[in-house]
Amino acid sequence: METSTLPLSSSTRGKLISAGYTSLSSISSVSSTDLARDVNITEAEAFEILKMANHQVTGSSTSLINGARNAWDMLHEEEALPRITTSCSDLDKILGGGISCRDVTEIGGVPGIGKTQIGIQLSVNVQIPSEFGGLGGKAIYIDTEGSFMVERALQIAEACVEDMEEYTGYIHKHYKANQVQLKPKDILENIFYFRVCSYTEQIALVNHLDKFISENKDVKVVIVDSITFHFRQDFDDLAQRTRVLSEMALKFMKLAKKFSLAVVLLNQVTTKYTEGSFQLALALGDSWSHSCTNRVILYWNGDERYAYIDKSPSLPSASASYTVTSRGLRNSSSSSKRVKMM
Amino acid sequence: MANKLIGEMDLHKRISNIFAARNIITAKDALSMTEFELMELLDVGVNEIQSAVRLISQAASPPCLSARSLMEQKVENEYLSGHLPTHLKGLDSALCGGIPFGVLTELVGPPGIGKSQFCMKLALSASFPKAYGGLDGRVVYIDVESKFSSRRVIEMGLKSFPEVFHLKGMAQEMAGRILVLRPASLSDFTESSIQELKESILQNQVKLLVIDSMTALLSGENKPGDQRHQQHQLGWHISFLKSLAEFARIPIVVTNQVRSQNRDETSQYSFQAKLKDGSQEHTRTYDSHLVAALGINWAHAVTIRLVLESKSGQRIIKVAKSPMSPPLAFPFHITSAGISLLSDEGTELKGPGINNIHARGHSEMINFNGDCS
Numbered sequence: 001m002e003t004s005t006l007p008l009s010s011s012t013r014g015k016l017i018s019a020g021y022t023s024l025s026s027i028s029s030v031s032s033t034d035l036a037r038d039v040n041i042t043e044a045e046a047f048e049i050l051k052m053a054n055h056q057v058t059g060s061s062t063s064l065i066n067g068a069r070n071a072w073d074m075l076h077e078e079e080a081l082p083r084i085t086t087s088c089s090d091l092d093k094i095l096g097g098g099i100s101c102r103d104v105t106e107i108g109g110v111p112g113i114g115k116t117q118i119g120i121q122l123s124v125n126v127q128i129p130s131e132f133g134g135l136g137g138k139a140i141y142i143d144t145e146g147s148f149m150v151e152r153a154l155q156i157a158e159a160c161v162e163d164m165e166e167y168t169g170y171i172h173k174h175y176k177a178n179q180v181q182l183k184p185k186d187i188l189e190n191i192f193y194f195r196v197c198s199y200t201e202q203i204a205l206v207n208h209l210d211k212f213i214s215e216n217k218d219v220k221v222v223i224v225d226s227i228t229f230h231f232r233q234d235f236d237d238l239a240q241r242t243r244v245l246s247e248m249a250l251k252f253m254k255l256a257k258k259f260s261l262a263v264v265l266l267n268q269v270t271t272k273y274t275e276g277s278f279q280l281a282l283a284l285g286d287s288w289s290h291s292c293t294n295r296v297i298l299y300w301n302g303d304e305r306y307a308y309i310d311k312s313p314s315l316p317s318a319s320a321s322y323t324v325t326s327r328g329l330r331n332s333s334s335s336s337k338r339v340k341m342m
Numbered sequence: 343m344a345n346k347l348i349g350e351m352d353l354h355k356r357i358s359n360i361f362a363a364r365n366i367i368t369a370k371d372a373l374s375m376t377e378f379e380l381m382e383l384l385d386v387g388v389n390e391i392q393s394a395v396r397l398i399s400q401a402a403s404p405p406c407l408s409a410r411s412l413m414e415q416k417v418e419n420e421y422l423s424g425h426l427p428t429h430l431k432g433l434d435s436a437l438c439g440g441i442p443f444g445v446l447t448e449l450v451g452p453p454g455i456g457k458s459q460f461c462m463k464l465a466l467s468a469s470f471p472k473a474y475g476g477l478d479g480r481v482v483y484i485d486v487e488s489k490f491s492s493r494r495v496i497e498m499g500l501k502s503f504p505e506v507f508h509l510k511g512m513a514q515e516m517a518g519r520i521l522v523l524r525p526a527s528l529s530d531f532t533e534s535s536i537q538e539l540k541e542s543i544l545q546n547q548v549k550l551l552v553i554d555s556m557t558a559l560l561s562g563e564n565k566p567g568d569q570r571h572q573q574h575q576l577g578w579h580i581s582f583l584k585s586l587a588e589f590a591r592i593p594i595v596v597t598n599q600v601r602s603q604n605r606d607e608t609s610q611y612s613f614q615a616k617l618k619d620g621s622q623e624h625t626r627t628y629d630s631h632l633v634a635a636l637g638i639n640w641a642h643a644v645t646i647r648l649v650l651e652s653k654s655g656q657r658i659i660k661v662a663k664s665p666m667s668p669p670l671a672f673p674f675h676i677t678s679a680g681i682s683l684l685s686d687e688g689t690e691l692k693g694p695g696i697n698n699i700h701a702r703g704h705s706e707m708i709n710f711n712g713d714c715s
Contacts, residue, residue, distance in 0.1 A: 007388040009381060048387070111641040112663035112697065120665075123409075141409070146445050146588055147645045150413040151438050152666040188410035196404055197585050200370040207373075207399030212406070232639060233581045240374065247376045268642040280611045297611055300694035308613060317613075326668060 003027065006052050015039045016049070027053040082135050084126050084221060084262055086118065087160075087329045090320040091307055100294075101135075101220065101262045104252050106227075107307075108267035108282040109298030114305060114324045115266045116147050118298075119223045121329045122264060123191050124156050126221040129182060132164055137220025137261070138190040140209070144202060144229040148193065157187040159327035192216065199230035203244065206251050213259050220261045222252070227265040228283045242287050249291035265292065304332055348372060351401045357394050360384050369402035426468055426550065426593045427475055428460075429502070430674070432686035433659065436667040437646070441593040446583055446643065448556075450598045450634045451650030452701035455657065456676050457597040458489045460650070461552045463680040464595055466499055468550035469519040474506050479549025481520045482539070486558040490522050501679035525559070536582065543590050551586070555597040557635040580643040596644075599635040600699050632699040651700045659683075662696045669696040 002023055003016050019039045021027050027035065027049065036046035083098030092098045099105055099122060109115055123141050128134025141148060161184050192212075196202045213219045235241040252263045272281040282289065282297065289295065295311040301321070308319040321332040346369045348361050364383055366372050372380065372395070381391050407415075416424050425439030434440050441447050441464065449457045465483055470476020483490055496517060499507045507513050523539075543551065553559065560579075587594040634641060641647070647663035659681075660671040670688030674681050 007381070009385045009387050011385045012387065045387075048389075111638065111644075112647065116665050145643065145645070146584055147665050148409075149438075149442070149665040150409055150416060153409050154413065155666070185410055188413060189408050191409035193407045193409050193412055194404050195407075195588070197588065198370070198581075200373050200402060201404050203373040204369060204399040204402035205404060207395060208403040211396070211400065226642070229643070230581070243376050243379070244374065269638060271638065274612065297613070299611060299614060301614075303692045303695070308611075310613065324668075 006049070008049065008052075012039075012041065012045070012049070015041065024053050081260070082220075084122055084135060085128070085133075086322075087121055087125055088320075088322040088331050090331050091322050091329070094307070094309055094315065094318040094320045095294075095296075096315050099221070099262045099264060102256050102260045103293045104249070104256055104263040104265065104291075105294040105296065106265045106267055106282070106292035107296045107298065108269055110269050110280065110300070113298045113300070114322075114329070115298065116149075116225055117152075117324045117329060119225045119264065119266055120148070120153050120156055122221055122262075123223055124153065124160050124187055124328070126262075127182065127187050127190055128160070128164065132167065135220045136218070138192065138216065138218045140192045140194070140213075140219055140222045142194045142196055142202070142205060142222065142224045144196045144224070145226055146195065147225065150188070153188060153191065154184060155326065156328040157184040160184075160187070192219070196230070199234065199244075202230055203248060206248050209251075209255055210258070213255065213261070219259065221264060222255065222261060223264045223266070225266045226268055228268045232268070232283060238285075242285065245284060245288055246291055249288070253291075253293075345370060346402050348398060351397055353394055353397055357386065357390060360386060361394075369398050372398050373402065424591070426464065426477060428464065429467055429475070430659075430672070430681065430683045430686075432670075432672050432683050432688050433661070435686075436661055436670050436688060437664065438666055441595060442646070443591045443593050444587050445593070445645035446587060447593060447595045447646040447648070448598055448644040449595065449648050449650060450600065450662075450699060452600050452632060452652070452699065455650040455652060455701075456674075456681055457650060458487075458554055459494075459676055460681050461554050461595060461597065462490065462495050463498055463502075465520050465550060465552055466495055466516065468593075469516050470503070470506065474503060477549040479519070479547045481550045481552065482543060482548050483520055483522045484551070484553045484559075485522050485524050486553070486555055488524060489554060492517055492520075495520065497678055498680040501677070540586055540590075543586065543592070548590070549592055551592060551594045553583075553594070553596040555599055556640075557597075557599040560636070580640065584643065598640075600632040600701070601635045602632055632701060634699070649697065649699055651698075653700045660691065660696055661688075671696070 003021055004013060005024070006013070008016070016022075016027070016039055021035075021039070030038075030050075032043055032046040032050050035041075035050065036043040039046065041049075081101050083092075083096070083100050085092055085098045086095070107115060107118060119141065123139035126135050126137045126139050129136045161182060164182070194205055196205060209222065231241055231245060252265070255261065256263045268283045269280050270283040271278045273279075274281075280299075282295070289311070292311070293313065294309070294315070297308045297310045299306055299308060301319075304321045305323060306319050306321050309315055309317050323330055323332040347367060348369065348371075349358050349367075351358070351369075353361070361367075361372065361384065366380075366384075375383070377388075377391055377395055380386075380395070381388060384391070386394075424443040425434075425437070425441060426443070427434050427440040428437075449460055451457050461483070465481040467475065468477045468479060468481050470478065472478045496507075496513055499513060499516060507516070542548070583594055583596070586592075634647075641663075644663070645665065646661070649660040649662045651658050651660070657674050657676070658671050659674050661667045661669060669691045671691050672686075672688045673684040675684060676682075
């Protein structure tokens, strides 16, 4: 292991190397006072470097790797993970029960296919209380395009509450004690809305979310509608864009794991020239498409809206149809089976 | 918020001086780089960079609102809870009251279908006194194709709101509130003139901005084949228009022309061809149909898209994209009072056909039944 692997500023790194501390083991064997004198830095800085170096050395030399968990434990953890229903059982089925927490899911499609609708639906559905098989969480809605319509959110919230009431009525036919506590107004109260007007604000907000979510407990879904808009408009340097975007994707990933919440990124589409013809593809380029765990593409198939799982480490690729009704997202069959909340 | 100065944030003096020395002045400068790049450039340790970025992010991130307070604000502060009525009953109820404030609304359609008529009527109703369902404000009408006709506006006013227009001096006052700009091309819209426009919109009680048409504004100066350039320019204007609508809380209505779609532009994803092989050949036979002139990037940016088309002699207005309305189609005709709907009951359309644009004459020739998947 070399000194250059330590996350240090370049001048400090230069000083270390010119003083002969080229490998981590050479650093970890000296005391902080010696290091400070040799390298001509303060003792506090030397102490920090030693801490980092020791961490790296012990991290890689012990037999069991630091921070790793075995697959069996992970399986149990994953099975216990709640999922957020989309209110469309066909779609839930291909998603393995809904949008999974601790994952970053990207949803893309042509204008008017219903991306924003899914976003609003999820921000309502995440609040379904646990008695109804939901998460009882809160939602963060990051609106970069200004397309969040609060009237629509209210419509969907009202429909959701109605469905829950119907469901309690069905289960507790004889006594009406178990009333639905949630009111549509409360649902709106629990959607934290951020209007982002430039890519700088977007980056800043993503950096800040960590703190925001620690302060506001129970946030279970973060929806970004859309991740693309500002990055598509005012970035000249595409290489820089890719770097900034991938850092942002990592931060989303980190948030998803740390607070075990679902991150849903809505993406736009673009046309791409492949194999001799123009085809639709999700925007932001090839390297971006690696950065999400799951990727769902919404498309028209004849007269019906379909969702297709384009990429997922655990789900088979499949497609399912859905419709957008005045009550929100639903199954597409005209018989309109009631959505089960369990 | 993007241009907030780093020097005015709560950063440690030493760190903020380092930022200043490297010419990283605003939050935008700092956040356009990854943390690692900042570390390299500023020659500071990782912990310090992280805490600095955290502080900068906190200062630059937008404020949080709950959806409920958003709604309450809307109901309280805005007349008609933030909608400009179109005076077309069916359309108004589909759009929850009319053209919403704060977003971009687009009209797409073939030439002569009535886009400008629609815009003029909207301009008129925005300038109307509140007692008559207007917004009682000024209108900025950017008329690129020289289609605005004051005579027509006054005629529409006389026919559709006779009780107001017959009051003495009213016609003059109403028409006086509509300010028409006639730029030749995008180059007339330099940064400074746009800034001026923005300021005057914010100061002068402007309640509606109409751009007729966006396509002409952009195509006025682009060389063919300069796609990349066009995309970029368009991008800058999209952001500008959207933020203007947002901050001034006004509706912005733009029109878009149509063009015929080229043979090799498919609207398919690569996986769809794999899913069913048959459909591809099927779609290939529809060589030309009309699509909106500005491409998919633009289409993503507009919040509401209304398609005006004519199908076997019947003019139809369709709500093709809207976050709150189902895909509805209304037949309409144009009278001396402007556009009026033949029925307020819209027919709900299924499928992507809502985005298709038919034009008189074309419709018999091409029968593609809304199938373009």
